[in-house]
Amino acid sequence: MCTFSDENLETLNIQIELPGVDKKDVDLRFFEDGFYLEAKKEGTKYRGTYSLMCPVQPEKAIAQYSNGMLTVNVPYKEPLQEGVKVKIE
Numbered sequence: 001m002c003t004f005s006d007e008n009l010e011t012l013n014i015q016i017e018l019p020g021v022d023k024k025d026v027d028l029r030f031f032e033d034g035f036y037l038e039a040k041k042e043g044t045k046y047r048g049t050y051s052l053m054c055p056v057q058p059e060k061a062i063a064q065y066s067n068g069m070l071t072v073n074v075p076y077k078e079p080l081q082e083g084v085k086v087k088i089e
Contacts, residue, residue: 001014001015001016001017001050002014002015002016003015005076005080006073008079009076009079009080009081009082010075010076010079010080011073011074011075011076012052012054012056012073012074012075012076013071013072013073014035014070014071014072014073014074015069015070015072016037016069016070016072017068017069017070018039018046018065018068018069018070019068020041020044021039021040021041021046021068022041023065025039025040025041026038026039026065026070027039028063028070028072030056030058030061030072030074031058032055032056032057032058032077033051033052033055034049034050034051034052035049035050035052035058035072036048036049036050037049037050037070039070054076054078054080055076055077055078056074056075056076056077057074057075057076057077058074060074060075061073061074062074
């Protein structure tokens with residue numbers, strides 16, 4: 001799974017690999033503070049709950065599934081503000 005914000009810090013982008021799973025076998029449920037995913041194929045079940053660092057607008061989530069890759073774009077409830085840069089020694 002890979003998560004990242006768009007360039008404007010307005011939308012959370014999520015990519016999840018689900019090799020060999022059919023689109024009809026993916027159950028994705030979003031909440032303001034996280035999401036639940038269940039996907040299955042013969043002999044394998046993927047299941048997880050995930051927390052998000054900032055609240056999102058679940059009713060505006062857009063999900064696409066193609067060639068084993070689930071891509072979700074969901075806007076943050078409020079655009080992110082840039083954090084404090086930490087010096088790495």
